[in-house]
Amino acid sequence: MAGGNGHEHTKWVMVIDLDKCNGCNACVTACAMENNVAFTGEEENAYGRGMHWLRVIRYWEGEWPNVRVRYMPMMCQQCSNAPCEPVCPVFATLHSEAEELNIQVYNRCIGTRYCANNCPYIARTFNWFDYEWPEPLNFHLNPDVTVRRRGIMEKCTFCIQRINQGEEQAAAEGREVRDGEIQPACAQACPTEAIVFGNWQDPNSKVRQLAQSQRGFKYLHELGTEPKVIYLASEKHDF
Amino acid sequence: MYGGYQGRYEPKTFVALYDDLDPATQALDVLREMGIEDRFIQVQSGVPWRPDLLGRPARPSAVSKYALIGAFLGFLSAIALYYGTPLLYPLYVGGQPLLSVPPGFIVIFELTMLGMLIASFLGVFFESLLPPVVGKRVYHPEVSDGAIAIFFQVPGHLAERVKQALSQTGAIEIEPAEGTFL
Amino acid sequence: MHATNLPAELHEQVEKLRKEHLLLDPRPREEMNRMVLEAMEDVNREYFIVMVLLGLVTLVALFGAWGYAMYKGLGVAGIRRPIYWGLFIVSFVFWIGISHAGTFVSAILRVFKAEFRRPFTRAAELMTTFGLAGAGLFPLIHLGRTWRFYWMVPYPNQRWLWPNFHSPLVWDFLAINTYLLGSTMYLFLPLIPDLAMARDKSTGWRKILYTILSLGWRGTEEEWRHLQKAIQIFAWAIIPVMFSVHTIVSWDFAVAMKLGWHSTIFGPYFVIGALLSGISAVGFILYMIRVSMKNMRYFIRAEHFDALGKLLLIISMSWAYFFFNEFILEWYGGEHTVKEILRLYTQGAVAPVWWTMVVCNIVVPWAVLWNKNWRRKPWVMALMGVIVNIGMFAERYVIVTGALSRNRIPFDWGWYEPSLVEISIAVGTFALFFFLYGLASRLIPLIPVWEVEEGHHAHELKRMGKGVVVSVAELE
Amino acid sequence: MTREGLTRRDVLKLAGVGGVAAAVLSGCGPLAKHVRRHPYHDMPEYALPGKSVYFATTCRECPAGCGLVVRTVEGRAIKIEGNPNHPVNRGATCARGQAALEGLYNPDRTRGPKQRGGREISWDQAVDAVAAALQETPPEGIAFLLGLAPDHLAELVYEITQALGAPPPLRFGGLAMMEARETLTQAAEAVFGQKALPTFDIARADLVISFGANFMETWLSPVAYAKAYGAMRQGHPGRRGVLVQVEPRMSMTASNADLWLPAKPGTEGLVALALGRLMAEVAGVEAPAPFADVDPAQVAEQAEVPLAKLEKVARYAVEKSESVVAIPGGVVLGYDNGADIARAVLALNALMGDLGKASRVFFTPPAGGQAPLPPASFQDVRSLVDRMKAGKVQVLFIHGVNPVYELPEALGFADALLKVPLVISFSSFDDETARYVTYHLPDHTFLESWGYQRVQVGADREVLSAFQPVVVPVFDTRATADVLLAAVQKVGGALAEAVPYKNEVEFIQKKVADFRGRNDGIYQASNPKLFWAFFLQHGGWWTKEATAEPVQGKVVKVGTDKARFSQGDLHLVVYPHPLLGDGSQANYPWLQETPDPMTTVMWNTWVEINPMTAAKLGLENDDVVRIVSPYGAIEAVVYLYPGIRPDTIAVPMGQGHTALGRWAKDRGANPVALLGAGTNAAGDAAFAGVRVRVYKTGRRHQLARKENVVGVYGDGRRIPVTKHEAEAATSKHQE
Known part of the structure; x- marks a missing residue:
């Protein structure tokens, strides 16, 4: 509970309002800039080897002229029952007890890519090569985020470095983490405020309130993965 | 058992080679008749023969x-x-x-x-007890060619008699052998 | 033991049977020893050239390409999002399948006392060992960071961090390990008497080699008794291990939350598939041995190909049964993504591979193997070995890469094409397999002579009425 | 808060004082006028190793003027975040703003002052050259071509040109061309009586009818509009604003619309009039003049949109909406009747007022009462080119714009450049224009710069948004303002007296000094130093309260000329790439790598063709086609785009660079080459009046897409991907 003794577990949850999301992809760039996600160039991307941790899925619906588009930002859903975790032979991806997140330990990863096959959200990317940031482009690399080398998996972390910093800051000031204080890069950048991030255990948090919505759903919830990303379905007014 | 004897009573080891099972079992019978216990006899063969076919005591493998x-x-x-x-x-x-x-x-x-x-x-x-680490063990290379080799230990003074009796059974060869049984 | 006291008028029948059956056509042990050793020591120019070529191909295509992939990163392979497993895993499953040949021939046929197995148990067991050697490489090759492969091994370390025993890959690791060690020991045990034979019959470096390898085997009753007991234990124990290995390999796929993989029938389906490819590969190898090595026409005869052909037909039918089960139940379920996967298999881009599988694994075997005359032709069986293995390779290709290219999110579908590096490594493993096999064929007696002789002793021709029949004594 | 109040106020309340805001306050480091690079053993007090320092500044990747907070660690800029208190973007950023660090640290930046031929020169020589140019050239022979940002430089240059007696600087660029700002300004003057860019408060509108305005991509102030869009959709419990978009090609903005009406190009104005008439009919009011002149049925037929849909929209506007906003913009203003269309659409807003709907149009009050130097129209640029061609321009200074790339070849800017004896570029990159220059004196990127931007649109109050350097300059670059001021001092005399600033910072401090006296700002300062510190710390100055008030327009006359198009089979829509904008950021690898929202294509130029048209032409995805207009030809890769009229194709602007850097060069095609140099009645480019022919080349090029072609066009369409959304409506998830 908020204002409690501070020993409660935090449970970080993201709410994405698909009715607000306009598909602009600012989150994609923000994520890449925060998390040192490598760019791979045209040929590699044409081959399906983009490193995007976050992608905005776009579907065309209908036929001319009643064409519609739907967007759905899709990233690691930080499943409570994550299918990627048990299949890793070396515990490179596992559940962190502190943050209740699905974490990827780059140093431990040996690159079996089993987790990626088992992820129903196709949220994981693999470092096919060593990617470069030609100097001085590497100056903007975030010192809080490991730069990954070839042969390992990576994925959205809910910007765990920000969560940790925010929690440390709050602890140092002897207070609870305030709602909205910790934001992953995507939520922070989102121009339409479609992405909201917060602590589920805080009953007054914005995510908790938004999740009450009738529009709320979890993607592929029937698989029992218990994702920590809650989508709010988009509405359409039919003319 | 032979510890007290000297010289001609000292045990000697021989090998008798057979090319078939029947004469070999016959030879084993002869040896037993002559008072040589099974434990002083060792059979080597190129194919596994069941103990009951050879007429040898059967022991379960550990x-x-x-x-x-x-x-x-x-x-x-x-x-x-x-x-x-x-x-x-x-x-x-x-x-x-x-x-x-x-x-x-x-x-x-x-x-x-x-x-x-x-x-x-x-x-x-x-x-x-393989591989052999110490000591030489009795062996005859003809075993590889399908021969059944019967090794036996007899007190020296009985050696000639036993050899003679065995030669009746159709042994291809009877010759002294060196080494331990194990 | 051979026929005695048969009347002269049956001579023709007897001759016919002798010509047909190895175990009714005894030759002195000495001569068989000589024949086997002669085949083994026959290192001629052709052999040398072939081996050098195979060695070079292994070195360049397999290890060279592997080194390149390690140096550059796995991007040199054709895999891409979302098809994270490609030809490496396909080859892995394929070679695991091949490795089922030896155990099946040597263990199951031994347990059931199928006498025709005798001359080629070793040839098949060698396939197991070398098949596993090839298969074992792929989990390493396919790692993004091969140099960290040992993190999958449960070994004590200062952080007390052990492998994740929940992971099918660790089960895989354990199962393959058990199977590789088990089948290698199982290869070695019956080999000891033959190594002793070689020791007694050879000179020079071979003598030294076999002296060491035969571990002082003499053929005493004790030794035989323990050896036979152990072989008996192995023959029984390795069968469940064999089933477990391919079952667990299938679980790599079946436990995944991946449509097209998540199938309860995958265990037995994969085991049968492995037997199908393994048994058919035995036919191919026996043909190769028969035509390329001296004196082998005596040991490996039409009867063996005939028997293998029958086995193959049965297994092909079983495979078809499982295949049909797997397909129709998924199709009937009507889940959208699964239907897309099946559409991809049967009509989509994967269709050529899928139909190759159906033709090679069902149509061709059924069309050919019902015919005894064809079954008895070694080259036909060799060809069947190639065809069925193409079919089985195609099956694994379809399952691994086809299923991965369709998922629940159509936005993220994909398509896989193997890259040159992957193909090179896959081809390189074939070279490795044949290289190792070629090497082994000249280093160890390929025919278990003592087992053949035992078979000779066990078989007898008996007159019954107007004819001659075979009677088999139980010697084991 | 009153119903009439402006939405951003509640957004501010929601945003609260977040963590970033706290960080801003700690970012009071550079009180010194110039940042210095410190060795690690002698770090300034604020730069603790391992500790982030945040600096507030303003984004200059487009002229909107969004406030940024840049996180720096040990003297390196690490991450760009939105300034949560900034009235324009309220903490949000677009992809272009996010990627700005890749401009700062771009390895292909111009690393120092250069002469033609690439020979390096010293800054002293550079200043000498500029001084000589200012001194020795007759004033009417001096021309400045500036971009839309930054405003402080434009104002400084304006003072210099005034002192010299030279023509005032022209502000223009590719984005300005696509936005048709002059058209909109003139129409606004006619309808609302204010000669400025109107802001449409969509956040609290119940119905937004956008005529071509791609307001969530690049148009005027995209982040502010996106923020408002989010609020419009779900910002007010129980009320969900509805968006209708009228344009031939479904832009990203249109893709979010509840209804997309692909009207025939050039008829959008008629559609607006028809809608007005229908609304008046529904409301039972007699439609005023321009609306009464059209017959909706006839318009529907002409525009090829279903009349029933128009009627439904009209009914929704009248019966279900308390406020309706109609926005003209984007491609719609690019026809040669664009000025009429703008008037028609704005008149629709005025009509709404007559129908009793609340107005949602306001004008951002200019900061300090001083409007920024307005952008030039295309017409103005054309006359500059004519003067250059005629040899009347002896010295041309270019800053913040890349005309050789951004302007249509038909305009002949490159040829005209050759006629100018002395061209000085201040570009940070070796861009296309830099090849033609005599001197290339690279400016800092904005993250190394001082300055300010007067927010012109998108904010509900006066905003003077501040730039400050967040890191020391990476290369041997110098602020253009400093170069000009140094030259001015070198020239001395009357000029130096008229422009008496020692350097850029002093100029800015003088300019912002007046705001210290204001007591409606977010902070008060007792002395100029403190004010300057607050100014930088907050990322600018703005008023505490929103001061913009909704304005009521009046229905004006609207011409009904038909749009004229060039010869060709297919209409061509050229639009700024939602990520690369006008192409000035094409060398930022992550902007190239970020998938285009609509097509998910990265790293190349595609041409959007309706699948039906493609089938007719025998084209498939990934075919390379040659697009030929009367003015030029390009080659681009086919993308089968369901959301475009079959008689129209569209190509994004932004690629096709022949310079600029390793990631931009020789990539894709620049569709500006296809455009003519014609203008509309307001003097803006008639860039949408082009028709083209498309030829198959027989070659193929695989586009880098994030999507899977089979999945989204082929087999995947059979999978009901939205079934979970449907389910969600009935079964509520439980935690």
Whole structure:
């Protein structure tokens, strides 16, 4: 509970309002800039080897002229029952007890890519090569985020470095983490405020309130993965 | 048994070669008739002959015991690995319990089998005392060509008599042999 | 033991039977020894050239390409999002399948005392060992960071961090390990008497080698008794291990939350598939041995191909049964993504591979193997070995890469094409397999002479009425 | 808060004082006028190793003027975040803003002052050259071509040109061309009586009818509009604003619309009039003049949109909406009747007022009462080119714009450049224009710069948004303002007296000094130093309260000329790439790598063709086609785009660079080459009046897409991907 003794577990949850999301992809760039996600160039991307941790899925619906588009930002859903975790032979991806997140330990990863096959959200990317940031482009690399080398998996972390910093800051000031204080890069950048991030255990948090919505759903919830990303379905007014 | 005797009573080792099972069993009968106990006789052959076909005492092989012990050790190591190591560094994955039963069967099965197989394999060599580390053992290379070699130990003074009796049974060759039986 | 006291008028029948059956056509042990050793020591120019070529191909295509992939990163392979497993895993499953040949021939046929197995148990067991050697490489090759492969091994370390025993890959690791060690020991045990034979019959470096390898085997009653006991234990124990290995390999796929993989029938389906490819590969190898090595026409005869052909037909039918089960139940379920996967298999881009599988694994075997005359032709069986293995390779290709290219999110579908590096490594493993096999064929007696002789002793021709029949004594 | 109040106020309340805001306050480091690079053993007090320092500044990747907070660690800029208190973007950023660090640290930046031929020169020589140019050239022979940002430089240059007696600087660029700002300004003057860019408060509108305005991509102030869009959709419990978009090609903005009406190009104005008439009919009011002149049925037929849909929209507007906003913009203003269309659409807003709907149009009050130097129209640029061609321009200074790339070849800017004896570029990159220059004197990127931007649109109050350097300059670059001021001092005399600033910072401090006296700002300062510190710390100055008030327009006359198009088979829509904008950021690898929202294509130029048209032409995805207009030809890769009229194709602007850097060069095609140099009545480019022919080349090029072609066009369409959304409506998830 908020204002409690501070020993409660935090449970970080993201709410994405698909009715607000306009598909602009600012989150994609923000994520890449925060998390040192490598760019791979045209040929590699044409081959399906983009490193995007976050992608905005776009579907065309209908036929001319009643064409519609739907967007759905899709990233690691930080499943409570994550299918990627048990299949890793070396515990490179596992559940962190502190943050209740699905974490990827780059140093431990040996690159079996089993987790990626088992992820129903196709949220994981693999470092096919060593990617470069030609100097001085590497100056903007975030010192809080490991730069990954070839042969390992990576994925959205809910910007765990920000969560940790925010929690440390709050602890140092002897207070609870305030709602909205910790934001992953995507939520922070989102121009339409479609992405909201917060602590589920805080009953007054914005995510908790938004999740009450009738529009709320979890993607592929029937698989029992218990994702920590809650989508709010988009509405359409039919003319 | 022969410890007190000197010189001509000293035991001597011979080998008699046969090319077929029947004369060989006959020869074994002869040896027994002449008072040579089974433990002073060793048969070597290029194919395995069942003891009852040879007329030799049948003893069960201890390899099965090795197998059982090995299986048990494999089982224990599986338990240790599957139910022990997660406790050393508890890491939770996929919402699964730290210690669960069904996947344990897989680990237990594999390691039990592995223990059993390795132990049986090693059992063969421990039980047969192979490879020979010290001493020379009796052997005749004709065994590789399908001969049945009967090695026997007789007190020196009886050697000639036994050789004579065996030559009646159709031995291809009877000659002195060197080395221990083991 | 051979026929005695048969009247002269049956001579023709007897001759016919002798010509047909190895075990009714005894030759002195000495001569068989000589024949086997002669085949083994026959290192001629052709052999040398072939081996050098195979060695070079292994070195360049397999290890060279592997080194390149390690140096550059796995991007040199054709895999891409979302098809994270490609030809490496396909080859892995394929070679695991091949490795089922030896155990099946040597263990199951031994347990059931199928006498025709005798001359080629070793040839098949060698396939197991070398098949596993090839298969074992792929989990390493396919790692993004091969140099960290040992993190999958449960070994004590200062952080007390052990492998994740929940992971099918660790089960895999354990199962393959058990199977590789088990089948290698199982290869070695019956080999000891033959190594002793070689020790007694050879000179020079071979003598030294076999002296070491035969571990002082003499053929005493004790030794035989322990050896036979151990072989018996192995023959029984390795069968469940064999089933477990391919079952667990199938679980790599079946436990995944991946449509097209998540199938309860995958265990037995994969085991049968492995037997199908393994048994058919035995036919191919026996043909190769028969035509390329001296004196082997005596040991490996039409009867063996005939027997293998029958086995193959049965297994092909079983495979078809499982295949049909797997397909129709998924199709009937009507889940959208699964239907897309099946559409991809049967009509989509994967269709050529899928139909190759159907033709090679069902149509061709059924069309050919019912015919005894064809079954008895070694080259036909060799060809069947190639065809069925193409079919089985195609099956694994379809399952691994086809299923991965369709998922629940159509936005992220994909398509896989193997890259040159992957193909090179896959081809390189074939070279490795044949290289190792070629090497082994000249280093260890390929025919278990003592087992053949035992078979000779066990078989007898008996007059019954107007004819001659075979009677088999139980010697084991 | 009153119903009439402006939405951003509640957004501010929601945003609260977040963590970033706290960080801003700690970012009071550079009180010194110039940042210095410190060795690690002698770090300034604020730069603790391992500790982040945040600096507030303003984004200059487009002229909107969004406030940024840049996280720096040990003297390196690490991450760009939105300034949560900034009235324009309220903490949000677009992809272009996010990627700005890749401009700062771009390895292909111009690393120092250069002469033609690439020979390096010293800054002293550079200043001498500029001084000589200012001194020795007759004033009417001096021309400045500036971009839309930054405003402080434009104002400084304006003072210099005034002192010299030279023509005032022209502000223009590719984005300005696509936005047709002059058209909109003139129409606003006619309808609302204010000669400025109107802001449409969509956040609290119940119905937004956008005529071509791609307001969530690049148009005027995209982040502010996106923020408002989010609020419009779900910002007010129980009320969900509805968006209708009228344009031939479904832009990203249109893709979010509840209804997309692909009207025939050039008829959008008629559609607006028809809608007005229908609304009046529904409301039972007699439609005023321009609306009464059209027959909706006839318009529907002409525009090829279903009349029933128009009627439904009209009914929704009248019966279900308390406020309706109609926005003209984007491609719709690019026809040669664009000025009429703008008037028609704005008149629709005025009509709404007559129908009793609340107005949602306001004008951002200019900061300090001083409007920024307005952008030039295309017409103005054309006359500059004519003067250059005629040899009347002896010295041309270019800053913040890359005309050789951004302007249509038909305009002949490159040829005209050759006629100018002395061209000085201040570009940070070796861009296309830099090849033609005599001197290339690279400016800092904005993250190394001082300055300010007067927010012109998108904010509900006066905003003077501040730039400050967040890191020391990476290369041997110098602020253009400093170069000009140094030259001015070198020239001395009357000029130096008229422009008496020692350097850029002093100029800015003088300019912002007046705001210290204001007591409606977010902070008060007792002395100039403190004010300057607050100014930088907050990322600018703005008023505490929103001061913009909704304005009521009046229905004006609207011409009904038909749009004229060039010869060709297919209409061509050229639009700024939602990520690369006008192409000035094409060398930022992550902007190239970020998938285009609509097509998910990265790293190349595609041409959007309706699948039906493609089938007719025998084209498939990934075919390379040659697009030929009367003015030029390009080659681009086919993308089968369901959301475009079959008689129209569209190509994004932004690629096709022949310079600029390793990631931009020789990539894709620049569709500006296809455009003519014609203008509409307001003097803006008639860039949408082009028709083209498309030829198959027989070659193929695989586009880098994030999507899977089979999945989204082929088999995947059979999978009901939205079934979970449907389910969600009935079964509520439980935690």
